[in-house]
Amino acid sequence: MSEATVLARTRAFVNETFLYMRPGFALADTDRLLQRGVIDSMGVMELIAFLRSEFGVVVADEDITETNLGTLADIARYVSAHSNGNGAKP
Amino acid sequence: MCGLAGVARREPRRGGVSVEMLDRMAAALRHRGPDGSGRYADARVGLAHVRLSIIDVAGGAQPLGNEDGSVLIVYNGEVYNYLEMRAELIAAGHQFRTRCDTEVLVHAYEQWGTAMLERLNGQFAFAIYDRRKSQVFLARDRFGVRPLFYSCSGGDLWFASEAKALFASGEVEAALDPIGLDQVFTFWAARPPRTVFRDVASLEPGCYAIWQDGTLRQGRYYELDYPEAREEANDALPTLDGLLDSSVALRLRSDVPVGGYLSGGLDSSISCALAARGSPFSLRTFSITFDDPQLDEGEFQQLVARELQSCHYIRAIGPHDVASVFPDVVRHAETPLVRTAPAPMYLLARLAREHDIKVVLTGEGSDELFLGYDLFKETALRQFCLRQPGSQVRPRLFDRLYPYLDPRGRRGDFWRRSFLEAGSPDDPLFSHLPRFLLTSRIKEFYSADLRAAIGEHDALGELRDNLPSRFTTWSALNRAAYLEMVTLLSPYLLSSQGDRMSLAHGVEARYPFLDTRVFEFAARLPTSSKLRGLKEKAILRRWARDVVPPAVQQRPKQPYRAPDVPAFFTAAPPEYVAEVLDEANLARTGLFEPAAVSGLVRRCRAGTALGFRESQALVAIISTELWQRYFLGEGVEAALPAGSQS
Numbered sequence: 031m032s033e034a035t036v037l038a039r040t041r042a043f044v045n046e047t048f049l050y051m052r053p054g055f056a057l058a059d060t061d062r063l064l065q066r067g068v069i070d071s072m073g074v075m076e077l078i079a080f081l082r083s084e085f086g087v088v089v090a091d092e093d094i095t096e097t098n099l100g101t102l103a104d105i106a107r108y109v110s111a112h113s114n115g116n117g118a119k120p
Numbered sequence: 121m122c123g124l125a126g127v128a129r130r131e132p133r134r135g136g137v138s139v140e141m142l143d144r145m146a147a148a149l150r151h152r153g154p155d156g157s158g159r160y161a162d163a164r165v166g167l168a169h170v171r172l173s174i175i176d177v178a179g180g181a182q183p184l185g186n187e188d189g190s191v192l193i194v195y196n197g198e199v200y201n202y203l204e205m206r207a208e209l210i211a212a213g214h215q216f217r218t219r220c221d222t223e224v225l226v227h228a229y230e231q232w233g234t235a236m237l238e239r240l241n242g243q244f245a246f247a248i249y250d251r252r253k254s255q256v257f258l259a260r261d262r263f264g265v266r267p268l269f270y271s272c273s274g275g276d277l278w279f280a281s282e283a284k285a286l287f288a289s290g291e292v293e294a295a296l297d298p299i300g301l302d303q304v305f306t307f308w309a310a311r312p313p314r315t316v317f318r319d320v321a322s323l324e325p326g327c328y329a330i331w332q333d334g335t336l337r338q339g340r341y342y343e344l345d346y347p348e349a350r351e352e353a354n355d356a357l358p359t360l361d362g363l364l365d366s367s368v369a370l371r372l373r374s375d376v377p378v379g380g381y382l383s384g385g386l387d388s389s390i391s392c393a394l395a396a397r398g399s400p401f402s403l404r405t406f407s408i409t410f411d412d413p414q415l416d417e418g419e420f421q422q423l424v425a426r427e428l429q430s431c432h433y434i435r436a437i438g439p440h441d442v443a444s445v446f447p448d449v450v451r452h453a454e455t456p457l458v459r460t461a462p463a464p465m466y467l468l469a470r471l472a473r474e475h476d477i478k479v480v481l482t483g484e485g486s487d488e489l490f491l492g493y494d495l496f497k498e499t500a501l502r503q504f505c506l507r508q509p510g511s512q513v514r515p516r517l518f519d520r521l522y523p524y525l526d527p528r529g530r531r532g533d534f535w536r537r538s539f540l541e542a543g544s545p546d547d548p549l550f551s552h553l554p555r556f557l558l559t560s561r562i563k564e565f566y567s568a569d570l571r572a573a574i575g576e577h578d579a580l581g582e583l584r585d586n587l588p589s590r591f592t593t594w595s596a597l598n599r600a601a602y603l604e605m606v607t608l609l610s611p612y613l614l615s616s617q618g619d620r621m622s623l624a625h626g627v628e629a630r631y632p633f634l635d636t637r638v639f640e641f642a643a644r645l646p647t648s649s650k651l652r653g654l655k656e657k658a659i660l661r662r663w664a665r666d667v668v669p670p671a672v673q674q675r676p677k678q679p680y681r682a683p684d685v686p687a688f689f690t691a692a693p694p695e696y697v698a699e700v701l702d703e704a705n706l707a708r709t710g711l712f713e714p715a716a717v718s719g720l721v722r723r724c725r726a727g728t729a730l731g732f733r734e735s736q737a738l739v740a741i742i743s744t745e746l747w748q749r750y751f752l753g754e755g756v757e758a759a760l761p762a763g764s765q766s
Contacts, residue, residue, distance in 0.1 A: 047728070051564040051716035051737075064538055070558060071538035072731040095533040 031113045036085065037106035043080050044102065048073060059103040064096070074099070081105070087112050122182070123149030123281040123623075124194035124268075126167040126247050127289065128256045130275030130334030137166030141289050146170050148288035149281055151452075152196070152623045158182050160192055165249050165256060169194040172626050174374050174479055180220035183249075186230055187215055190251045193229075195222050196281050197244030197266045198630065200370035205239060229257070234328060237341040241370070241636055245323070247279055256331040262342040263485070263634050264312070264325030264610030267619055271320050275334025282620075283320050283454050287751070292320065294751045298573035301711075304456050305562040305740060306579040309611035316455050316747070325610050343588060344605060345643060346598035352649045352659070359641060360663050367635035368394035371481055379404040379477035380430070381468060381629070384420030385678060386657060387483025387492075389668040391632045395481050396428040405430040406472045406480065408464045411438045415681050420672055427669050435471045437464050442687035443694050447746050452624040453616040454751070456744040458559060458736045461682045465621040473625040480622070484613055485633035488604050489642035490657040491597060491650040492677050494521050499551040499600045500651060502539050515540065520654060548584050548591060551600030552607070556580060561733050562740045565712045565720070583607070597647040684735040685724050688742060700745035709748055712741055 037059065048068050049055050055068075063069045069077060077099065081087045087109050089099070098108040125145035127137055142159045146168040150157075153170030160167045160183040169182040183192045199205070202221035205228060210216065214227040221242075228236040229248050234257065243265035248257040258279055260268045270279040271292045278286050286292040300316040303309070312322040323329060326342035353359070372378050372395060380392035382405040396403040405425050409418040418434070425432035442463040449463045450456070472480055487493050498521055505514045515536035543553035556579075566574075591599060614631075622629045632638070642650070645659065652658035656677050664673050688697045699705060701721050703714035720737055723729040729738065 047723075050719035050723075051713065053715070064534070064541060067557075070561075070733065071535050071554075072558075072733060074534045074538065076731060092533075094535065096537055099534050 031085065031110055033106040033110045036109045036113070037102055039084060040080075040105050040109070041102055043077075043084070044068065047076060047080075057102070059106075060101050062096070062100050063102075064100065077105075081109060085109050085113050122172050122196045123152030123170045123285070124168070124182075124196050124245070124247060125149060125280035125285045125289075126165065126194060126249075126256070126278070127291075128165045128249075128277040128331050129163075132163035134163075136163045137161040139166070141291070142166045142168040144288040144290070145280060145285040148285040151626060152281060154626045156181060160249075162251075164254060165251075167192060167194045167247065167249060172478060172623075172628060174198070174376055174628060180218050180222055182222060184218070184220075184222050184226060186226045191226050191230060192249045192251070193222060193226050193246055195225060195244065195246040196268075197242060197246070197261065198371075198373075198628070199224060199240050199242035199244055200373060200635075201239075201241040203373070234259075234330070234339070234341070237328060243631065243634070245281065254332065257328065258323055258331070259328040259341075260323045260325055262326045262636055263605070263614065263631075263639070265614050265619065265631060265634060267615060268323040269315065269320055270323065270329070270336075272336050273319070277331045277336060283315065283317055284451075284751075286320060293318075295319070296748070296752060298570060299577045299579075301456065301570075301744070302563070302574045302577060303579050305458070306556055306560050307583075307607040307611070308458050308559060309455065309608070309616060311583065311607065312611060317751070322611075325606075343590075344602055344639075345590060346594045346602065347644055348595060348598060349644050349646055352646055356645065356649065356659065357663050360659065363635070363638050363641055364390070364394060364632060364663075365398075367632040367638055368481065369398050370635070371395075371630040371632055372398050372400075374479050376478055377404065377476070378479045378481060378630075379406060379472055379475075381405075381472075381480050381482040382407045382421050382424055382430075382432070383483065383680060384417035384424065384672070385483065385680075386660065386664060386668065386672060386675065387486035387633065389420075389424045389483075389672045390486075390660070390664055391481045391483050392424065392428060392430065393667045394632070396430060403428060403430040404472075404475060404477055405432045406468055406475075406477070407432065407434050408468050408471075409434055409436045410464075410683070411436070412683060412686075415683070417678060420675065423669050424672060433471055433475055435464075435467050437467060437682070439683040439687040440690050440692075441467060442683050443690065443697065446687070446694075446742070447696060447750070448624070449621070450743050450746040451750050452620045454620070454747075455616060456740055456747050457616060458562065458740050458743075459682070460684050460687055460739055461680060462617045462621050463687075464682050465617050466624055469622040469625040469627040472622075472627050478626055479628045479630060481632060482629045483631075483633065484618065484629075485609065485631050485639075486657065486660065487677070488601055488609050489633055489639055489650075490660045491601065491647065492656045493604065494677070494679070495551065495555065495604070496597055496600055496651055497521060497654050497656065498539065498554070499596060501654075502542070502550070503545055503596055505536075505540055506545055509540075517654070545596065548587055548599065549580060549603065551596065552603050553580075558732060559736065562737045565716045565737055565741060567710055567713050570711050595647055597651060598643070684739055685729055688738065689724050696746070697742065700742055700749070705745065709745060711744055711748070717741055 149170050153172045155173040156171040158169050167183045185192045199221045202224040206224050209227045243261045245260045245266040245268035269283045287294045295318040297318040300310040300314045312324045327340045329338045407421040410416040442460050518536045649659045706714040
């Protein structure tokens with residue numbers, strides 16, 4: 031799955047889940063989700079559940095890092111690399 | 121337990137204070153005192169009282185006076201050391217007509233004036249009218265168990281156990297205080313003296329106020345302090361044993377049977393176990409169970425009840441039960457809420473009352489005194505990790521926090537970072553910033569008008585500016601304990617979830633852990649005696665070894681939670697849910713952004729609103745709309761900027 035597709039779907043999820051009450055909020059692909067207050071510790075769990083249900087990507091505990099999931103662009107890169115056909119984990 | 125109300129006029133009035141007005145104020149408090157009522161009125165001052173008879177059932181009617189009627193009192197609460205004080209006052213020459221603790225307060229005031237407060241061990245709020253000085257003396261207990269609200273205007277003073285009695289006077293207007301509302305959506309409750317009602321104040325715990333000649337001046341007689349010892353004293357366990365025994369024994373002083381709330385946790389099990397030992401009556405215990413196994417503690421309740429051989433009563437609670445009583449809960453709490461947790465407490469009090477119990481012992485206070493909450497562990501861990509920011513190992517300890525949130529434990533570094541980046545240890549609010557910031561996400565639903573009404577007010581900044589001078593001398597965990605006491609225990613747990621829910625049904629809750637002596641003992645302990653590694657309430661567990669069943673003694677703390685989103689999105693929710701969440705209603709009341717709330721409702725209906733962030737917002741919005749409907753009617757516009765309701 032292409033990074034662009036993952037990024038678009040993840041952005042839609044983030045908007046629908048975390049930003050629907052902040053319609054004017056501008057979120058760049060490289061904005062840090064935690065630092066900008068988009069997601070919090072509970073939000074991380076929701077995000078991980080989404081990646082599993084939407085892309086079939088089970089994020090291993092050791093992969094739940096800022097490097098992999100810190101921004102929309104990081105998420106797109108990580109999911110694209112781990113989704114089916116790209117070495118996805120079962 | 122009782123309710124009190126009154127008024128003091130700057131200028132005497134011909135015909136005196138209206139008894140009809142006093143009767144209206146008393147009627148608004150009837151649920152607090154269904155056993156009787158009384159009033160007093162002269163040209164300047166009026167007092168009203170509703171009574172729940174517990175001590176000296178036959179005597180003790182209020183207002184109650186001294187020998188010549190020059191000092192009168194209306195009083196809500198219990199002073200547990202009243203027998204000892206009574207003996208002291210008799211030795212000093214005072215004559216008593218009744219056996220009740222109320223009269224002890226009258227003579228104590230005559231003997232010691234306002235210095236009497238330092239001698240009282242109990243949970244109380246009262247108003248003493250000194251006719252000789254034309255002075256009204258208001259006071260409230262150290263931890264804020266019993267409420268006392270007041271309003272001043274033009275030199276006149278109105279006061280009452282609940283704000284609704286002030287409004288029933290017809291002379292105090294119910295209007296929104298936007299800053300009080302903003303505090304609720306930061307701390308879970310407005311911070312005394314502020315309330316969610318404009319120009320209605322809550323007397324702060326440990327404080328008194330004196331009204332004379334139209335002027336109200338206030339003072340503090342008790343300040344929380346944490347003079348932490350370096351090491352645990354050798355006799356700490358026997359001291360704790362004696363204190364808890366004595367605290368429970370004092371709280372069993374009653375002329376009616378005393379029951380116990382039993383949650384299945386350590387604290388309520390201790391108070392019930394000690395009550396079962398000390399009560400002359402067969403103990404009756406009361407519990408709530410939940411359909412949702414993640415919330416339910418029924419197994420442990422049954423275990424303790426069997427062990428104590430108590431007469432055990434259970435109220436099973438499903439989501440629909442919470443929703444069906446929620447409007448009543450908000451009406452009694454008199455404030456918007458961010459949790460539904462008061463609703464089961466409301467039903468629990470009803471259960472106790474249905475079984476003729478009007479006094480219960482309950483375990484609140486222990487988690488604050490002995491560092492029971494996960495928040496304290498979180499604080500310790502955040503500090504521990506920030507001391508070695510490069511450590512990859514230390515942050516893994518965060519995975520052991522909040523096990524009930526994600527049973528699969530899938531959290532990773534991202535979860536850990538969220539704690540580490542939640543605030544600097546130099547910030548006085550370090551311990552509570554994650555909770556305050558999470559709660560503050562409710563504000564994302566504010567309407568533009570509400571934002572404008574709140575303006576530049578900074579709830580966190582105001583709290584930082586009002587911390588006591590000794591705060592910086594305390595350890596991080598004691599600073600956390602203090603913040604928990606003043607921001608949550610007193611204004612929320614003891615009020616919205618405590619006093620208001622139990623007295624909605626005329627049930628008085630008594631708190632053995634909130635005995636002043638127990639608090640001061642705990643405050644002197646080294647924090648390592650309380651939080652040992654990640655084991656909470658360590659000293660209490662050591663002591664409780666022979667008091668409660670091992671399964672309870674060793675059981676990790678389970679937070680008390682109630683159904684929230686599912687309560688309002690059952691197959692057939694009560695009609696009010698759709699009414700208050702309707703966009704047209706929200707546009708009319710003007711507090712929340714209708715489109716944002718609709719987004720939330722959509723996610724709740726779809727079952728995707730699963731976390732605290734959204735469940736607290738839903739509860740906040742529903743409760744605020746119910747609150748404004750009940751108390752303000754159309755009056756909410758007055759608090760918002762002019763022309764904002766177009």
